[in-house]
Amino acid sequence: MRNLSVRFRLSVAILTLCAVTLVISGISLLMLRNAENWLETIHRDTLAEVSQALDISRNAADLATAAPFLLTVQMPFQRTADAQAILSTIDRLEALSSDTTDLALPLARMRVAIGRLLGLTEPQNALRADIAQVDIRLTQLQGRFTRQANAPDLAPVERLEWAALGQLTGTAREVARSQNIIEVGEFSRRYRQNRADIPRGAIVARGLAEVDAALNSPSGDLFQLQYGYLTAGLDAENALFRIRELSDTVNAYAAGRVEAAQDRLRQARAQTARNLDVAQMAVAILALLSAGVAVVSALFVSRYVTRNLRLIADGMHRLAQGDHAATLPDPGGPRDEIGRLFQAFGVFRANARNLERRTAQITRQNTLFASVFRNIQDGVAIVAPDGVIEAENDQVCALLHLPDDVRKAARTMPDRLAASAFAQACGGNDRGGFEEYTNPAGDVLEVRKSQLPDGRAVWLLSETTERKRIDERLAEIRRVETLGKVTGEVAHDFGNILSTISGNLHLLETTTPAKAPAHLGRIRTAVDLGVSLTERLVAFARKQHLAPEVVEIGSLIEGMVDLLDIALPDSVDLHLSLGDDPLHAMLDPGQLESAVLNVCMNAAQAIPGSGHIWITLRAENGHAVLSVRDDGHGMSEDTRRRAVEPFFSARRDGDGTGLGLPMVDGFVSQSGGTLDITSALGEGTEITIRFPLADGMPQLATAVHTGAALVVDDTPETARGLQQVLHGLGFEALMATRFAQAADIIADRPDLVLVVSDLNLDHGQSGLDLIRSVLAAGPGARAVLMSSRLPADPSVPPVDRDRLTLLAKPVTVDALTDAVARLLT
Structure with missing residues (x-):
């Protein structure tokens, strides 16, 4: 355990807490999910069953409530509709109880009772209608009998007869209003008794006939009708009783199903409560375990990690304040991160001491650099990537002869140079990387610019007036030496030529006429050699006679292909790329042909075996650029610099005169062009000649001036x-x-x-x-x-x-x- 890292131990503690938390969460989630699913299932089934039972009970109550109304409906179509609604209610009850056979018999009996009730309703209503008709006739007769009995113009006997008839009619009406069979029998007996007691007379006889006619109907007399009506009512009451009884049976069945569902729900709740108690106990145990892990981790962090980190932080703070003597006690514990921090503190303290010594050295070096930067005779400026001068010494403005106000206004080196009296005389390509500036007073400045890796640049200004004058004198001396060399070589060559001429002239004096042509031929050869040497000297001196004209360079080189094929070895392949557009220049065509031939011959001599020569022609910045490139052995840098020097030859066989390229350079310069040589050992050589483009043949302008x-x-x-x-x-x-x-x-x-x-x-x-x-x-x-x-x-x-x-x-x-x-x- 001592070698375990703090990270590992804390990671184990955190992973343990996470695992316990996940287990607690999993148990809780699982139990809650199971409880939720169980309760949902119980509730769904119970509620469905309770809802079904309530529907059964509600439909049974609706049936028991709607059945008695069939007895009160008078209109047949309304009675039929109410009966159909009652039957539909029974159908719904049968559909709701389709999953059980407990209600099959009660519902079947209820359907029979409803049918019985419907069967009694129509006859009962017919009897009620007949009784009502009889009652209306009896009411009319009773009223007429009563009026006759109260008539003042009748005899008392007649009035008594009419009163007896009215009383008898009233007794008959009581039969129509009786509510039970017993009252019908009682009123029937009383009616017969009263009829028997009425005295017989003409009025009575006629009245009794009318009463008997009123009591009778097609269906029977009033007594029969009222008895049949009350009997049907009893049967209907019996059917309604059976319907209510069956409804109570259905309601009891529904109540039983509701009670059973509630009992199952209570059992499910009890089981869920027991499961939750078990889950709570497991969660509590795991929570205590995680709390113990957290307490142990907290004690480890506070007593070990935090205390040691505080010691290290205090030591680092003292070290940062410069107290390099600060130390930390050896923890003596495991070699974990804390132990490595104690070791790192010792390394930091050693590095701080080394840094202090190094800082002192850098300070001395910076002091030395600042002294050199201020006191150097050259101007030094450090320029930021955006061109603004970050630092400079006083020599910059002193060498440029700039006042302080210009120094403040011009914050870049190009602005400083533009504000001075110096103008650029030579670019970096002409002076090997530095530019040369001169002023009207003849002062010369060399300006060098060195790029730094971070984008900054260092400008160095050196006053080289004296050195320039010395260089010019040395160049003059070299020109005199070159002239002496040229003079010596020319004198030597002309001495040989004159010796040849003198000798042959002397021989002509003593020779025979037959041998004279041979001596004259030698003299003519020597003269031609002198003429050729003179032409080379004139070309080198850039004073040769030129006959310039507008020349289409591409056509001229194409016309030289046959000549070049003859002049070049068979092992050298010539490639031309002259472009499609004609390029005209004011040149001497003969001298241009001689220059191209000379350069190609030199290129062929530089190719040791088989090789290639490429001649290309293109337009560039108002110039015709003619390039001759070979894949020969190339030149060294020293040879390249001296290539156009007269009488310098790099040929190892000693056959070179050293006037080939100088003559080409003289012709190019005299024609207003430039000649550049690019070469490296093993990479071949490329000679580039540039001539100004001409618009065409000269045209005489229109006379517009005088004088x-x-x-x-x-x-x-x-x-x-x-x-x-x-x-x-x-x-x-x-x-x-x-x-x-x-x-x-x-x-x-x-x-x-x-x-x-x-x-x-x-x-x-x-x-x-x-x-x-x-x-x-x-x-x-x-x-x-x-x-x-x-x-x-x-x-x-x-x-x-x-x-x-x-x-x-x-x-x-x-x-x-x-x-x-x-x-x-």
Whole structure:
């Protein structure tokens, strides 16, 4: 028992109480249900029997009450209806007593008595009617006799005779009114006596004849009729007596059934009471058992659980208040939940002590972090998931040169950057994850944003102006080193070429005419090699001669399929996905074919065995996107970064010149596009080239402007095309292909109203210098600056900003027309 848990013991107690309660409830419910069913059955049967007995008694009483009325009914149809009702009552009695034979004989006798009563009623009524007729005649005669006896004009003898006749008639009427047979005999004897005593005379003789006529009827004389009527009445009284007697018998039977039912009901109640007493005793015993379990459980909870929990709660309270020296006595009891709580208290106390030490360490670390956060030279801001700044150091606003009022108004980092004089110069994709911002004073900020797991973000602002300048100087040094390398390689190649030419020229002086063509062929080959090398250098320098035109790129690549099939190995499969919609761009078609062929050849060389090359073309954000992807061995990150570096080759056989991809990059950049390389070792390489889409062939605009305009571009073809556009707009269009030439035209033509200049001109000159001089010469002049890489800040005076617009190359007719319209309207 010592190892049993508190939960187990309390559960056993509760389950015991529940079991006892269920048993009590079950016993009570069962006994009540049995008692209820038993009483319901007894009541139902008893009530049905009592109801049947009452119905029998009520119908018997109705029969005994209705039978005498048959003697008083005069109308035959009414008597027949009452008789039928009485018989129906007997039928109901027979139906009610169908389950017993005790009433069969009384009811049969009652039916016979009713029949007898009905049989006597009609003759009795006929006799009553005849007697009434006789009584009426006698009453009339008696009245006439009495009037004659009182007549004053008659002799006393006659009056006596009439009085005797009236007395005799009255005696006869007494017969009609007699109520029993004895009175009928008495009145009959008196009538005969009075008749015999009347003196005989003419009046008497005539009166007696009338009296005798009145006494007689078709059914007999009055005496016979009254005797028959009273005799029938006695028979009817006898039938009614039998009916009452039989009704009493039926009532006694009904009363007996009611008494028997009541006796059974009393027995059922007594049995139910005994059963309930037994159930109450069982419930009381079980209740005492459950009360004992409850008392034991309560003592266990109060003396063991509650006391120990109070000790643990007091110890935990002291521990929560910082009293780490608080202790609890060893309960020495079973290792149940209470014992584990005592053990847990010791663990909590040890953890609290460790937590106190850890808190002190965290406090020191937080102090150190706060010191670093405040004193670091970089700006640090912690931003909530909704973009609001939660915490920052003073360097954020100091680096952005923001006053305190702006700091309070701008609560997000984008708002802070927008409120400052800094503008984004490079995005995160260009600078390896951080953005670069510059201001007009030349200060440079690096902005890094690191996402935290909880949705917050940390912004880090670093002032990198000096480092940027150092990087620019290092880039310049690398460009000089690259130029030196290019110069050395070119000098070496041209030295070989010149040596070949010089040697063969020397041999031509001493050779025979037959061998001269061979030496001339070697010289021609060396010259062609020099021309090819020069073209590669020009392409690398982005100064190659281009002949741009509107090209439908998909059709051009489809036309290269045969060439690509010949150039690519048989083990490499080529797949094209050029889309359904034509995509036009302003390009040199020959250079585009050379670039696609160059990229596909490089892809084939990167596939060690059999493989695939996919060429896809799609439209995206106003650009034609040409992608060449292979499933070769791919590039490392270092190789990918140096892929467009001149004279860099990753080929292990040493055959690569290192000018293939640089030449493609130079052509793409000179055409106003971009080239991106995505690759990883073992995953293949994808080269994506983007060109601006062209609306179609250039169309000369309608002449709407006047004045002199100057076009400056170091590419003569581009300059001539723009000159034609401006001429079509109505300008006196001038053209310059060199910086010095454009400067001379500007000096000679102070009436220029528009100058359209490329940003990067010959000898490192900038078109911005020409634009500044034109804008400064007159307030009516306007300028358009063109470049494939436009600067974020054109660095012109603020008053001249509205007179300058920027256009990305290649420049379309519509773009230039819209720009001129905005500037000169």
